[in-house]
Amino acid sequence: MSAFIGSGRRIHIQEVGLRDGLQAECRFVPTADKIALADTLADAGLAKIEASSFVSPKAVPVLADAAEVFAGIARRPGVVLSALVPNLRGAERAVAAGVDEMNLVMSASESHNLSNLRMTRAASFAGLADVAALARRHGIRVNVSLSCSFGCPMEGDVAQQQVLDWCARFVDDVNVQGITLCDTTGMAYPTQVRALTEAVRARWPGIELTLHFHNTRGMGLANVLAAIDAGAERFDASLGGIGGCPYAPGATGNVCTEEVVHALELMGYDTGVDLALLLRAAMRLQELVGHDVPSQIVKAGRRLDLHPRPSAQAVA
Secondary structure, eight states: OTTTTOOOOOOOEEEIIIIIIIGOOSSSOHEEEEEEHHHHHHHTTOOOOEEEEEEOTTTOOGTTHHHHHHHHHHTTOOOOOEOOOOSHHHHHHHHHHHSEEEEEESSHHHHHHHHHHOHHHHHHHHHHHHHHHHHHHHHHHHEEEEEEETOOOOTOOOOOHHHHHHHHIIIISSSSSSSEEEETTTTTOHHHHHHHHHHHHOOOOTTEEEEBBTTSSSSSHHHHHHHHHHHOEEEEEGGGOOOOOOTSSTTTOOOOOHHHHHHHHHTEEEEEEEHHHHHHHHHHHHHHHHHHSSSSHHHOOOOOOOOOOOHHHHOO
16 A cells, blocks of 8 residues: 555554653653653543653753652553663662653764764673663563664665564564654665565564654655554654764654654554644643744644634725
């Protein structure tokens, strides 16, 4: 089926702005406001919310309140509350906080892994395998996000087989439940996206596959549509389009949640998301971070948010 014909097909939108977005911000958003945003996003119908990260509070002080955020969010049936977990210490904190899912991150490229995580991919894999074992003992599902699956800002193209090999190690050897293919610095393009998505789905039809795109070069939505055309049904997105990567200077953030929902609903897809409620959350986000967000829907409104017609007097 073409991505341009929705026919009511369900597409699951997963919110990462509270983690991937806020970690790039300088201003600390108060814990109560983070909780209120998470509750609003859950009410709006997001399938999954990555609510925070259990990294060292010294390393990412704007997310130092991860445990308090998870304690305060109202749990809703059907909404998965996920957290980024970098190591065993973070995993132990995540277990205590009652997360539904641990999201583990490493890069498909050696150079980016060394720059971002300060260790080799082999060392990352060994550590994350231990985290996955801990999660399994506590009955917590595990997703692995492979950064730079579509290209590395230091190495250039990343071979598809290289990405598939790392997927195999996590899916077949570690038995994770989900894989996210990440376009960390916005290097993906639609035909590449389609090819990799089809390859992963063909090899592991039972895995929960997510696509995570950045809009660095303006191809975010085109890549979402290409992945849908290849059979993908789950996408990360960031409220307001905030976020970014320190290794892509000048880059914009993740694909914008409200822009993706707006486009897919116009095309006949079922996202299960209340767009009006989502937009209220995005406008509130602007106040909390203290600056405009990239979202074009926040700036321009929805397609049929009409302006007043001119009066007869004005026409005369």
